[in-house]
Amino acid sequence: MIAEKSNTAQLIIDKISSTAEKVDFIDNDRLSKALLYLENKGIPNNKHEDYKYCNIDGIFKKEFKNIEQKLNVVSDVAQYKLKDALTLVVVNGNYSESLSDKLILKGLHLTAFSNLDKEEKKLIGSLANVESDAFIALNTAFSGAGFHLKIEDNEQLQMPIHILYVSSANSEALVNPRNVIELGKNAEATIIEEQICIGTGKVFTNFLSEKFVGENAKLTSYTFQNEGANGFSVNTNQVTINRYGKYDNTTVTLSGSLVRNNHNVVLAAQNCEAHLNGLFTTKNNQLVDNHTLMDHQMPNCESNELYKGIINDKSTGVFNGKIYVRKDAQKTNAYQSSKNILLSDDATINTKPQLEIYADDVKCSHGTSTGKIDEVAVFYLNARGIGRESAKKLLLNAFAQEVINKIEVDELKDKILNLFENEL
Amino acid sequence: MITIKNLHASIGDKEILKGINLEIKAGEIHAIMGPNGSGKSTLASVLAGREDYEVTQGEVIFNGKNLLDLAAEDRAREGLFLAFQYPVEIPGVSNINFLKTALNEIRAYHGQEEMPAKDFLALVKEKQKLVELDGKLTNRSVNEGFSGGEKKRNEIFQMAMLNPKLAVLDETDSGLDIDALRIVATGVNALKSKDNAFVVITHYQRLLDYIVPDFVHILYNGKIVRSGGKELALELEAKGYDEIKKQFESLEK
Ligand SMILES: Nc1ncnc2c1ncn2[C@@H]1O[C@H](COP(=O)(O)OP(=O)(O)OP(=O)(O)O)[C@@H](O)[C@H]1O
Ligand SMILES: [Mg+2]
Numbered sequence: 260m261i262a263e264k265s266n267t268a269q270l271i272i273d274k275i276s277s278t279a280e281k282v283d284f285i286d287n288d289r290l291s292k293a294l295l296y297l298e299n300k301g302i303p304n305n306k307h308e309d310y311k312y313c314n315i316d317g318i319f320k321k322e323f324k325n326i327e328q329k330l331n332v333v334s335d336v337a338q339y340k341l342k343d344a345l346t347l348v349v350v351n352g353n354y355s356e357s358l359s360d361k362l363i364l365k366g367l368h369l370t371a372f373s374n375l376d377k378e379e380k381k382l383i384g385s386l387a388n389v390e391s392d393a394f395i396a397l398n399t400a401f402s403g404a405g406f407h408l409k410i411e412d413n414e415q416l417q418m419p420i421h422i423l424y425v426s427s428a429n430s431e432a433l434v435n436p437r438n439v440i441e442l443g444k445n446a447e448a449t450i451i452e453e454q455i456c457i458g459t460g461k462v463f464t465n466f467l468s469e470k471f472v473g474e475n476a477k478l479t480s481y482t483f484q485n486e487g488a489n490g491f492s493v494n495t496n497q498v499t500i501n502r503y504g505k506y507d508n509t510t511v512t513l514s515g516s517l518v519r520n521n522h523n524v525v526l527a528a529q530n531c532e533a534h535l536n537g538l539f540t541t542k543n544n545q546l547v548d549n550h551t552l553m554d555h556q557m558p559n560c561e562s563n564e565l566y567k568g569i570i571n572d573k574s575t576g577v578f579n580g581k582i583y584v585r586k587d588a589q590k591t592n593a594y595q596s597s598k599n600i601l602l603s604d605d606a607t608i609n610t611k612p613q614l615e616i617y618a619d620d621v622k623c624s625h626g627t628s629t630g631k632i633d634e635v636a637v638f639y640l641n642a643r644g645i646g647r648e649s650a651k652k653l654l655l656n657a658f659a660q661e662v663i664n665k666i667e668v669d670e671l672k673d674k675i676l677n678l679f680e681n682e683l
Numbered sequence: 684m685i686t687i688k689n690l691h692a693s694i695g696d697k698e699i700l701k702g703i704n705l706e707i708k709a710g711e712i713h714a715i716m717g718p719n720g721s722g723k724s725t726l727a728s729v730l731a732g733r734e735d736y737e738v739t740q741g742e743v744i745f746n747g748k749n750l751l752d753l754a755a756e757d758r759a760r761e762g763l764f765l766a767f768q769y770p771v772e773i774p775g776v777s778n779i780n781f782l783k784t785a786l787n788e789i790r791a792y793h794g795q796e797e798m799p800a801k802d803f804l805a806l807v808k809e810k811q812k813l814v815e816l817d818g819k820l821t822n823r824s825v826n827e828g829f830s831g832g833e834k835k836r837n838e839i840f841q842m843a844m845l846n847p848k849l850a851v852l853d854e855t856d857s858g859l860d861i862d863a864l865r866i867v868a869t870g871v872n873a874l875k876s877k878d879n880a881f882v883v884i885t886h887y888q889r890l891l892d893y894i895v896p897d898f899v900h901i902l903y904n905g906k907i908v909r910s911g912g913k914e915l916a917l918e919l920e921a922k923g924y925d926e927i928k929k930q931f932e933s934l935e936k
Contacts, residue, residue, distance in 0.1 A: 639770070641759070646756045646788060
């Protein structure tokens with residue numbers, strides 16, 4: 260039987276083409292490849308192996324029948340700013356210079372995509388292959404006015420950069436934020452990417468970031484997703500690490516009707532290191548799907564993943580962690596762990612480690628555990644006068660701590676901790 | 684303080700408590716002894732409100748309230764404390780945060796405000812000293828990686844912090860070395876007053892040398908088969924349970 264091809268992609272293209280700005284920073288050849296890929300492959304549904312538990316075609320059909328792109332102007336983001344960070348604001352996919360802080364940090368350069376010179380523009384799309392995934396293609400075809408952030412060689416940023424992605428519309432809408440982040444040789448930076456959705460309309464955010472970690476550079480990255488019921492998003496991080504480079508990401512997802520994260524890390528040279536940590540809480544009918552890829556291409560690299568989920572009501576959590584050890588990648592150390600707590604009988608978690616190992620001298624391991632809240636511990640707490648709700652909070656907090664403690668920016672950590680406790 | 688009348692409890696189809704009657708007044712210390720598997724911990728758990736057990740008959744009046752109608756946390760808030768035979772490890776929850784939450788929820792139940800942080804820390808210091816608990820332990824996760832003896836001492840520390848009306852100590856003496864035993868006993872004796880009461884579940888006379896009971900009860904096969912004064916414990920120590928078992932078996936016939 261041949262599955263009938265869905266026309267969702269074509270409908271999206273038709274609906275947003277009329278309002279979309281021309282993408283002048285990606286060459287025509289790549290733009291047409293993107294469109295062609297989209298038209299041919301369509302938006303993935305659950306028959307697509309990588310989107311088995313995440314039928315995005317279905318979500319578009321159900322939730323985004325009337326994309327009208329009534330995007331809002333956002334004029335005040337003061338309440339979201341962190342005190343000790345430099346804030347950059349992206350509204351509905353477009354960088355807003357007026358809402359962003361002045362770029363006073365030494366060693367930091369920000370250039371809007373349109374202002375890049377011809378050579379530099381080639382960076383856009385050099386990591387994320389338009390012909391590998393429908394959402395990379397979709398973002399490429401309708402990419403928002405993003406920016407290239409560069410941290411110069413040998414520079415250590417004195418302050419974290421907080422990139423705030425605000426989606427806001429009064430109708431169903433689709434936005435495509437995009438950026439390129441590049442750390443030069445020996446550079447160090449902490450980058451916080453926060454996603455919120457504040458309008459009355461449902462917004463589908465199709466985010467794409469390409470991150471280059473230079474030789475002996477260190478990028479500490481935090482992704483904080485709290486889009487609420489109107490937020491639907493697919494977020495692709497395509498990361499490449501160079502010799503002796505280090506990439507750490509901690510992704511915390513507290514809300515959002517649909518959150519699909521594609522976190523792809525290429526350990527492209529010797530002696531590099533990558534850590535991915537995740538914490539997600541889901542409730543109602545939410546779906547949070549974390550797909551990670553650790554692509555070990557060269558020897559002597561290390562990767563480590565820890566994902567924790569707290570799944571409530573009828574919601575669904577997914578963790579799919581692929582570790583790819585290529586034949587040259589001897590002496591690879593790769594670890595992966597996924598731990599989950601189901602808070603309701605209707606909650607679902609799907610975890611799948613996928614190890615593909617083509618080298619012989621490697622250490623790889625993975626572990627996954629799923630359980631309910633520990634009733635013996637709850638009783639012990641009850642027996643000390645602690646009520647059921649607080650007991651649950653204490654235990655879930657304890658469960659989450661392993662991930663939350665990875666956050667080294669205190670202000671962000673406190674903010675997340677507070678919001679996390681409110682979510683429970 | 685507490686009146687237990689004809690208490691029956693089962694787990695699944697198995698009846699474990701088969702009609703317990705016990706009356707404890709303020710100011711008293713009661714010891715409960717009895718062979719392994721006789722139902723001592725079950726009685727303690729049922730009183731504390733563990734839901735695995737089903738109470739099939741009987742009633743328990745605790746300070747004028749029907750204890751069995753209360754949720755476990757409300758029993759604790761009313762002043763019941765169980766020192767667990769097997770204290771539970773709770774990784775990630777610090778002892779101090781745990782106690783602060785417990786203390787403040789109990790206070791809230793009685794319409795009191797949260798205890799100021801300064802007072803709380805002073806109380807922790809005072810009670811730590813009483814049970815000679817290493818200050819480092821209070822900052823660690825609840826019971827996580829504690830030795831057997833440390834766990835038991837932590838139970839007594841929690842009891843001292845929460846200052847209950849009725850404390851049930853389930854084999855708090857097992858696994859304790861001689862010094863720890865003395866410390867635990869000192870703690871209990873220091874907390875003892877005319878307004879509170881203790882139930883001490885134990886297998887050994889040696890704890891009762893330090894914590895002198897007013898009454899000793901023998902629980903056997905889900906029932907209290909004998910009660911007496913402190914000399915009953917000495918008698919048991921000398922003779923064991925044989926006589927009681929025989930009596931019981933002939934009764935069954
Ligand atoms: N969850 C359970 N499922 C089945 N049987 C149980 C359960 N809990 C207790 N029992 C049984 O109930 C009986 C009484 O157990 P309990 O723990 O109350 O004994 P105890 O008097 O405290 O013994 P010990 O001196 O060894 O601590 C035992 O036969 C035990 O196996
Ligand atoms: Mg017992």
